[in-house]
Structures are given as structure tokens and as C-alpha cells.
Amino acid sequence: MTAVKPLKGTRVLVPRGGTWGDNVSASLRSFGASPVIAPMINFAPAETPELLAAALARLQAGVYEWLVVTSATTVDVLVGNGIRPPAETRVAAVGETTAAALTLAGYRVDFVPEGDNSARGLVKEWPRESVAGRVLVPQSDLAEPTLVAGLSERGFDAEFVSAYRTVGVPVSSEVVDGVASGDIGVVLVTSGSVARQIAAQLAPLPEGTVVACIGPRTAFDARAAGLPVHLIAETRSAASLVEAVVDHAVALRAEADPGADGLDEVDR
Missing domain, CATH: 3.40.50.10090 (Rossmann fold)
Structure with missing residues (x-):
């Protein structure tokens, strides 16, 4: 029996590149997600x-x-x-x-x-x-x-x-279409600047899209930019942000099937 993959089938927008984006993407993949790295700001x-x-x-x-x-x-x-x-x-x-x-x-x-x-x-x-x-x-x-x-x-x-x-850095049309269609179901927000770019380039987000913010300040900035906020990481860290997304997925799975043990059939 292999490890639980609570994010299996979930595409996640990672709005930062570099080492940070690579590390977050690796962590998301370990839980079964398909990360989409699309840097939205530069310096x-x-x-x-x-x-x-x-x-x-x-x-x-x-x-x-x-x-x-x-x-x-x-x-x-x-x-x-x-x-x-x-x-x-x-x-x-x-x-x-x-x-x-x-x-x-x-x-x-x-x-x-x-x-x-x-x-x-x-x-x-x-x-x-x-x-x-x-x-x-x-x-x-x-x-x-x-x-x-x-x-x-x-x-x-x-x-x-x-x-x-x-x-700001424009994202590709593939990313815009993926978010608009709901194919990219989770959007990470890592700063106020990123929140404003998401609002400018990708809003309005589909109703089912989950917006996860890296901390309370970023959540405040996201709301100020007109974005909904569904998840807020407990600490301002990449690990906490990924944990919030994973915990949300596990909770949804438990609600959908209270008797499930969290494992996919292919994982048994």
C-alpha cells in the first residue's frame, strides 16, 4: 500500500518560479497534485x-x-x-x-x-x-x-x-484558459503583489476555484484585490501553505465519503 495522495487529480497554480516554486511544486506532487508554475511577478x-x-x-x-x-x-x-x-x-x-x-x-x-x-x-x-x-x-x-x-x-x-x-508578468493563454475552465482548481497567493496580478489577469475566478493564501496579511490583500479567500496558511511559509491545501482536500474527501480511509483503489 502506497502513501495517501489527497491531491490526486488536482491542478494547482504556483505563481512563483525559481527555487521557491520548484520546492512547492515538489511538495504538491508528493501529495498527488499537478502543479502549474506560472510566475506572475518579477523584479x-x-x-x-x-x-x-x-x-x-x-x-x-x-x-x-x-x-x-x-x-x-x-x-x-x-x-x-x-x-x-x-x-x-x-x-x-x-x-x-x-x-x-x-x-x-x-x-x-x-x-x-x-x-x-x-x-x-x-x-x-x-x-x-x-x-x-x-x-x-x-x-x-x-x-x-x-x-x-x-x-x-x-x-x-x-x-x-x-x-x-x-x-507584473503576463501568464500564458494556457494558464488563463485553465483557470477560467476550472481545470486549474487551486490558486496559491503568495503576496499582495501576486494577488493583484491574479485579480488583473485571471478574475473572475470560477466559483469552485480554491484560493489559498500564505498568511493573514496576504489574505487581507487578496480580499482587497477582489479575490475570494478560502484557505489561509497558519504561518507564512511554503510548508504551511501546502499543508492548508492538503488538509482542505482531506476534509472534502471525508465529507464526501465518511467511510473512506483516504486511499485510492490504485494505492492499495
Whole structure:
């Protein structure tokens, strides 16, 4: 008897490519799903490169007590500009994925929020012993002011700088048709930017399409973009997002056949 495949026959839209998309797709396949990788956003250089260059120069010169990093894309910007903060500058990462990207690139990580991998979680769990100083927050041009506002309220001189631009990527006609027909039955939403692209390119979604969001903030952004939200991952992680989709499928199967043990005949 082989492993249970609760997502057998389900096509899932994975709106990010790269390592993240490959890993999520592999996880989905392990549960029987057929993932469709269709990156819906990409990143471009900041529109104000001179402001970014000046901020990074101050960072390297030791002007800031803290550097806050909120995405692996920001790590790429730091590496691409050859930036190495001095030892006395502490580095905060918004979550484990960003922390892993920093570590892989050779940066020291001093703080990662444990309970909530989001801007709000980072501010809420900020180290109590750190109560003042200058903080650099390089983010996407579309980033909300949550971090800067939250850190400013805690007494920090927090400075935002646009590190890169987030731009939409058109999906193929095959993906558009697959979603419209209901053949792609689950759509993953991994950020507010992705939510807005799904709404612009794929809405209105068929009634039976399941929309799964990576966390409460993304769910809020998805609803603001006009999308329905059916599933919200408990934590802002790829594993939690896949788990939410799997649990939903298992629950539906149990409702449809209370006596079923979750195994397909071919798995016996």
C-alpha cells in the first residue's frame, strides 16, 4: 500500500518560479497534485538608483545600527552591490526564508521573529534591549510602510529606501484558459503583489476555484484585490501553505465519503 495522495487529480497554480516554486511544486506532487508554475511577478532595478546607492554607502560606512531585510530579493540587491555591513551593524530578517537567504549569501543574522514571519511580527517581537538608533529598511517600491511606521513608534530613526521594483508578468493563454475552465482548481497567493496580478489577469475566478493564501496579511490583500479567500496558511511559509491545501482536500474527501480511509483503489 502506497502513501495517501489527497491531491490526486488536482491542478494547482504556483505563481512563483525559481527555487521557491520548484520546492512547492515538489511538495504538491508528493501529495498527488499537478502543479502549474506560472510566475506572475518579477523584479526590476529601483527607479531611484542614486537614493539606493547613497543608503547602501551609509550602511557600509556603519551609519545604521540595524539593517532590516524582508525578502530574498533584497539579499540579491545587497550581494549585487557588493555590500557588507560592518560587524557592529545588526541584521534582522522578517522570516526564516529570508534569514536562510542571508546566511547562504554569507551575512550574519541577529534577529528573526519566531511567532509571526511578517512586518508586524518583526516589530512586535523586536529585541527589547534595542530601543533606539538608525535603521535601514530596503524594500520593494510597493512595500507598505508597516515596518518603518512600527519601528518609528518604538523610537527608532527608521529609513525606507526602494531597493527594487515589483512588476507584473503576463501568464500564458494556457494558464488563463485553465483557470477560467476550472481545470486549474487551486490558486496559491503568495503576496499582495501576486494577488493583484491574479485579480488583473485571471478574475473572475470560477466559483469552485480554491484560493489559498500564505498568511493573514496576504489574505487581507487578496480580499482587497477582489479575490475570494478560502484557505489561509497558519504561518507564512511554503510548508504551511501546502499543508492548508492538503488538509482542505482531506476534509472534502471525508465529507464526501465518511467511510473512506483516504486511499485510492490504485494505492492499495
